[in-house]
Amino acid sequence: MKIRFYAHASFLLEGDGVRVVTDPYRPGKRGAFFDPIHEPADLVVRSSASDAFHSDPSHVHGSPAVIDALRIPKEGQRFRDLELKGYPAWERIRWLPLLVGRLPRRYAMYTLTFPGENLRLLHGGDMGGPFAPEVVAELAGTIDVLFAITGGIHTIELDDLDEVIRQIRPRIVIPMHYHSPRGRLKTILPVTAFTGRYPADSVVRVGGPDVEITRESLPETMKIYVLEQCR
Numbered sequence: 001m002k003i004r005f006y007a008h009a010s011f012l013l014e015g016d017g018v019r020v021v022t023d024p025y026r027p028g029k030r031g032a033f034f035d036p037i038h039e040p041a042d043l044v045v046r047s048s049a050s051d052a053f054h055s056d057p058s059h060v061h062g063s064p065a066v067i068d069a070l071r072i073p074k075e076g077q078r079f080r081d082l083e084l085k086g087y088p089a090w091e092r093i094r095w096l097p098l099l100v101g102r103l104p105r106r107y108a109m110y111t112l113t114f115p116g117e118n119l120r121l122l123h124g125g126d127m128g129g130p131f132a133p134e135v136v137a138e139l140a141g142t143i144d145v146l147f148a149i150t151g152g153i154h155t156i157e158l159d160d161l162d163e164v165i166r167q168i169r170p171r172i173v174i175p176m177h178y179h180s181p182r183g184r185l186k187t188i189l190p191v192t193a194f195t196g197r198y199p200a201d202s203v204v205r206v207g208g209p210d211v212e213i214t215r216e217s218l219p220e221t222m223k224i225y226v227l228e229q230c231r
Contacts, residue, residue, distance in 0.1 A: 001013065001014065001015035001114060001117045001119055001212065001213050001214065002014040002015070002210065002211075002212050003145075003174070003210065003211050003212070003213065003227070004209050004210050004227075004230065005174075005176070005209045005210075005227035005228065005229050005230065006021075006024075006034070006037055006209075006229065006230060006231040007025065007032070007034040007035075007180065007182070007183065007229040007230075007231040008023070008025050008032055008034065008053055008054075008176065008177055008180070008183065008229075009022065009023040009025075009047070009053070009054055009123070009124075009125070009126070009147070009149070009176045009177045010022055010023050010024050010025055010037065010231075011023075011123075011147065011174075011176075012039065012041065013112065013114075013121065015114040015116065015117040015119065016080070016081050016082060016114045016115065016116040016117055017080070017081075017116075018042050018043060018079070018080055018081070018082055018114075019040065019041045019042050019043070019062075020041060020042065020043045020044070020045060020082070020112065021037065021039075021041040021043070021044045021045075021057070021060050021064065022044075022045055022046075022123050022147070023045070023046055023047055023048075023053075023054040023055070023123070023125065024037060024044060024046065024054075024055070024056050024057050024059065024060055025052065025053045025054065025056060026052040026053070026055075026056040027056070027059055027231075031052045031053075031056065031184070032052065032053050032183055032184050032185075033182060033183050033184045034180075034182060034183060034229075034231045035231040036059035036231070037059050037060050037061075037231060038059060038061060039060070039061060040060070040061040040062030040064075041060050041061070041062055041064040042062065042064055042065065042079075042080075043064050043065050043066075043067065043079050043082070044057040044060055044064045044065070044066045044067070045066075045067045045069055045084065045110060045112070045123070046066065046067075046068060046069065047069050047070075047089075047107045047108050047109065047110065047123070047125030047126055048068075048070070048107050048108075048125070048126065049068050049070070051107070051126065053126075053185075054107070054125065054126055065079065067079065067084060068108075069084075069086040069107075069108035069109070069110040069125065070086060070088065070107070070108040071086075072084055072085060072086035072108070072110065081114075081115055081116060082112060082113070082114060083111075083112070083113040083115065084110055084111065084112055084113075085110065085111045086108040086109070086110045087108060087109045087110065087111075087131075087135050088107075088108055089107045089108060089109050089124075089125055089126070089127040089128065089129075107125040107126040107127065107128075108125055109122065109123060109124050109125045109127055110122075110123050110125065111123075111139070111143070117214070117215065118215045119144045119145065119213065119214075119215060120142055120143055120144050120145075121143070121144065121145040121146075121147065122139065122143045122145070122146050122147065122168075122170070123147045124146070124147055124148055124149045124156070124176070124177070125149075126149065126154075126155060126177070127149060127155060127156050128154065128155055128156060129156055129157075129160060130156070130160045130163060130164060131164050131167065131168070136164075136167045136168060139168045140167055140168050140169060141168070141169055142168075143168050143169075143170040143171075144170065144171050144172065144213075144215075144218060145170060145171070145172045145173075145174060145213065146165070146168070146170035146172070146173045146174070147174050147176050148161060148164075148165070148173050148174065148175055148176065148194075149161070149176060149177040149178075150175040150176070150177065150178045150189065150191055150193070150194035151177045151178040151179060151185070151188030151189050152188060152189040152193065153185075153187055153188045153189070154188075155177060155188075158189075158193065158194055158197065161194070162197065165222070169222070170222060171218040171219055171222060171223070172213065172218065172219065172222070172223055172224075172225055173222065173223070173224045173225070174224075174225050174226075174227060175191045175194055175195070175224065175226060178190055178191045178193075178194070179191075180229060182229070191226060194224075195224055195226060198224060202221070202222065202223055202224055203223075203224045203226065204223055204224065204225050204226065205226045206225055206226060206227050206228070207228065208227070208228050208230075209227050209228050209229060209230035210227070211225055211227060
């Protein structure tokens with residue numbers, strides 16, 4: 001499986017003959033400030049249908065199908081051979097003056113299972129707190145790659161994220177949704193706020209936006225792969 005980090009929470013996942021883009025942001029000055037994706041995909045999966053940082057497929061080429069993770073049936077959904085399942089989540093609001101009176105938005109985390117690759121991935125969407133016990137029970141020991149929100153503000157606290165990682169035991173964690181000098185969100189935490197909580201030998205700086213993962217290449221102990229955004 002090939003993984004490419006575009007920006008924020010948006011990745012290209014390529015496996016089983018399917019190209020999937022996760023959580024595409026609204027590009028440019030009217031959105032997240034990041035550059036458009038302008039690459040083809042077969043499927044876009046988004047954790048929100050309205051958040052400008054997670055929901056805009058307009059700059060993904062190839063007329064992809066779009067799946068809203070909040071609308072995935074409880075039993076799951078298929079796209080070709082790909083298996084998807086959604087888990088409702090809420091953002092976390094710090095009641096700054098600008099946000100007084102606004103309720104937290106509803107999102108969804110989602111798993112993507114690529115049976116031909118024998119890999120299961122969990123995308124954190126815009127989750128705002130610890131996993132519910134029933135979600136932990138379902139996911140524990142089944143996740144190969146966790147795309148983890150590490151920016152803190154309005155989303156899961158890093159202490160809670162550490163506990164989620166301990167509970168579900170992913171083989172690889174790929175940080176996302178953290179501060180970027182290119183992005184609009186200036187107050188969220190840098191990726192080092194997360195990676196600095198773990199032993200140095202567990203953090204792999206890939207040195208680019210792309211990584212290839214197979215069942216055979218999964219590490220025996222959990223590793224954090226830090227990708228460089230390409231948009």
